[in-house]
Amino acid sequence: MTNEQYQEKIQILKKWAYAYYVVDNPIATDEEYDKLYHEVLDYETANPSEVAEDSPTKRVGGVVRDEFSKAKHIKRMWSMEDVFTTNEVQEWLDRTVKNVGDCTYFCEPKFDGASMNLLYEDGKLVRAITRGDGAVGEEVTDNVRTIRSVPLSIEYEGLIEIRGEVVIRKDDFEAINKERLEEGEQSFANPRNAAAGSLRQLDSSVTAKRRLVFYPWGLGENSLEESKLSEKMDFVYELGFLEPPHAQECNGIEEIEAFYHNLISLRDEIPMIMDGMVIKVDEVNLQEDLGYTVKVPKWMCAYKFPAVEKVTKVNAITLQVGRTGVITPVAEVEPVEVEGAIIARATLHNFDEIERKGLMIGDSVILIRSGDVIPKITKVLDDRRDGSEVEIIRPTECPTCGSEVLDEGTLIKCQNLDCPDRVVNSIIHFAKKGCMNIDGLGSKIVEILVKEHKIEDILGLYHLKFEDLEGLEGFKEKRISKLLQAIADTKGVPLYRLISAMGIEHIGEVASKSLALEFGLSIVDATLEEIVAIDGLGEEMANSLLEFMRVNYDFVLKLFEEIQPTVEEKVEAVENPFKDKTVVLTGSMSVSRGIVKEMLEKLGAKVSGSVSKKTDYVIYGEDAGSKLTKAESLGVNTLTEDEMREML
Template identity: 60%
Template sequence: MNQLEYEKNIEKLILWAKAYYVFDEPLASDEEYDKLARLCLEFEENNPNLGNPNSPNKRVGGYVLDSFKKANHLSRMWSQEDIFNKKELEDWIKRANKNGEVFEFFIQPKFDGASLNLIYENGKLKQAITRGDGTTGEDVTHNALTIYSIPLEISEKSLLEIRGEVVIKKDDFEAINIDRLKNGETPFANPRNASAGSLRQLDSKITAKRKLQFIVWGIGENSLNFSKTSELMDYIFSLGFYKAPMQELCNTIEDIEKIYTKMVEKRDEFTMLLDGMVIKVNNIVTQNLLGFTQKFPRWSCAYKFPAIEKTTKLKDIILQVGRTGVVTPVAIVEAVEIDGAVVERATLHNFDEIARLDLKIDDEIIIIRSGDVIPKITKVLKDRRVGNEKNIEKPTLCPDCKSELLIEEIMIKCQNLDCPSRVVNSIIYFASKSCLNIDGLGEKIVELLVNEKKIYDILDLYSLKYEDLETLEGFKEKKINNLLNAIENSKQSELYRVLTALGIEHIGEVASKMICEKFGLELVNIYYEDLISIDGIGEQMANSFLEFMRVNKEFVLKLFSILNPLVKIKEEAKDNPFKNKTVVITGTMSQSRDKIKEYLENLGAKVSSSVSKKTDFLIYGEDAGSKYDKALELKVEVLSEKEMLEKVI
């Protein structure tokens, strides 16, 4: 194949890929496509400087990351307000249309997947970021490059954010789960989980195999000049993005209801699963005038489809121990098909929900599967009881390690650090930056060490030797020595950091500092009265701490003997405006937040992570977000970094 032939074949490949992934109209068989792709790949490997930058072969993946980096959106990604019926639709329109205007509405089908923000600069895909908290997400650019319906290059050269949903076709979802079962892996619960999990694979080759689709639903940062969203979206689709069917314009509530009914009827005809439709005020000037609430655009909402219900019978309740030790009841039900999926389990969240439903074993129940999420029990058909139904009792022992459980209102938790279900997560948390900061001991390494039976708990970290690691895949001399040195350097950490690292329920960094400053190493022997004598330590925190020490006292004493943690006795702070005050920090400062936090704590302040009515001050820097808004709403005193310093001087 010469250069000219190669370029013609690449054009054909691009055309075939676009027809399949963007227009859903294949122009070639998979065999034809794969054969031509291999021929082009051979040319590219033999002529690395002559390869076309838009070659579909560049989408096969191959990047393997240690973790995802955080990245900021250029403009905020907002959530949608959900509505569920005509009355709520009418109320939403009334709130938006206070001046009695005649609105034109733009309707789009709403696909349930993983939201993604694409940033194009000078026509080239620069970055792909998950939604995250709406301001900051994870950079998944390498994985986005494997999605054929995401153009690598577009004709629009201005800086542009294009937002959409990453989804999986129904047929592809079923194929993925069949493969997972063959490989002994747990199948995905629903297409949304499969989409999100595929998008966040550290190995982009895995993402490439999943046949993800990107469906545009809007834009963010832009300098485009359009007066209507419908016109704007037509332009975006003309750049090479997939256009979903049933995007419509209308003017009245009756028309919206007709489109809604039609879309519900045709939802099974879509190749991807729908969970509703999005309604937008079409005029962009009007959108700008309406603005936003703290969470939603006032000019847009999601009209959700009705849940699908079926009747079945509760066979049993099993207990699942999560990675943090939280014990959750799961309902085992007689198999029932709901919207094409066979359902045998349902979520129950906690035992309070079981009590609220008055649920018993062998009850007939109504189960819903809404938006293709994990099914949920909504009602017990008590009139169908025959008298042999059995009560469901709260557990007192962990189903995995048999240690006594911490039981608080709606939460039940295993606090045993040696529990098999929570050992991996306890080590990951212990080694994290905010705790013992053991560099190089990330999630994948911990999982490898536990799976290979090199360690069984936190204590085993400190008996690891070079020869334990040299046989592990990817562990070379430098990596082994760096990890062992990082573990060794974690010894003699401050006592409060060690206590924080144990992950005791309700005992965070602030509480750990207060306990350590008052009791030092004797904290393993203190009583309830000792704990609640500390200002800020309440009944729930005290009980959680004491239960943890009762279960893990021997473990903690061994850890203290290994680490020899430093005990710092805090001096009484001089009087100042922040002494004994609750302070929250948000935004970007001239120095790190950790330094600002340490400075305030040395002044006697309690630094909290969330704003509430008990907050005395909010200290803000650049790009202050929702915490700043909440502080203003609660009339909390807000101070810039400069104003904070001026108060002390």
């Protein structure tokens, strides 16, 4: 066989595989495919230096890794806001229309799997990264190469990130579990766990056997010029990616509701597990105008399917102590299957809820679960009682440390700062992504360190030595070194991250940034009046911060001394035409609007996403839309980008 014949046979194999795995319309028999496949494989074995990058033989895996490395997404992978009712969808639509006017919505199924980002460079698949925390994920390229519905090469020059969901079809999931049981292995709880677990196999040949499927739903980095997301996705499907079984352009609540209920009626027919429908603003320029919150894009949401209800029995109540000392009751129920997941516990939030529901141990209850939502009890079936039920008593002492609790009515709190559960949960929160991001310090390791008295609080992390960890279960030399280095790397972090990591009730990342900028290290001595004067911070947040600093004053100062956080200087903007003005940006500019926004904020302007009578200036670029029209109708000053720069 010549190299030219080899290349021709590869193209035939790729065509047959595409028809089988993507189009679901085979154009060759299994026997024909296998015969040609082995001819190609024999040539590659004899000529290893001539193996094509996109050869179908690379789909079988075989790469074995020691561990997964971290990789950055070029553009952030966001999660979505969840909505559950027609009213909540209408509220989301009202907010959207208020900010950008009427628009078209692109709706498609939300498959329940593992999110994936595929990076192609000059037509070649160069990297596959899991979502991770949205900024950094795990690099699983060798495993993703085994997924038949992921093209190894595409007709596209430059960089493009194609985002989507890795799923397992329902019938394949059942077949995999049957095989696992026959081999004496534990079955997967649901298709989503199976997909995620299959992607994280260190041996890629295991992934190759798992029948994974990739459905694209969006883009990260790209230079496509289409004005609508749906048009961009049409281009992606033309590159050889799977198209969702149903998708629709909708205008307004009536069309959205009709398509939503149509998808629900097709729930059993569609071969993948769906947990809802995704609604996206289709016009790309309006997506940019709407922008993002700290957590989610404002231009898309997940309209979750109705919760599935099951009847089960409450066998016991377990008490959990959180990092702030709040004691949460959890119902231990008779295990019941809900949409492929075995549910054995349900949250009860607080003891007031138990009393409101009239719940007793031994009661039959209705339990619901919707997608990712924690299972909860919605109704007590008290007509099924037989007299053996036992009343649930409010605790008077902490279930972990035995100290007397503070009963505030709705909340019951353990006040003991040395309570082991409070210590463990506060350290877990401190170490997690978005806080101090201590890689390798998971909940199990924290529990071991506290149980073995290696650390007694957050500060103890910074006094750990190699010999403290040597000999502990699961701690090998490489792991110990990596953990100690990860802890050391947190020194000098921005102050707002340290404040957020302390776990102060009601104080999240946004509030932490405002507090760090306003007070710096003097936050320990901030007063109520000073805190509530900050835009966005109310009295409840202020009181929570003051109480935390009162109880932990010396401890926080020791943390500051140990970690030496970086304090951002609050720079007073010089006098300029935009200082203290409210500005709205719209249209395409010479640089990204994010850069313009940052520049204006440094000048002391407040950059808003919507136009109102309080807006001082609307600065517009090419293809400006409804915001410019609204500004003109309200008599708001409008400036071109060039006029803005002339004023500066």
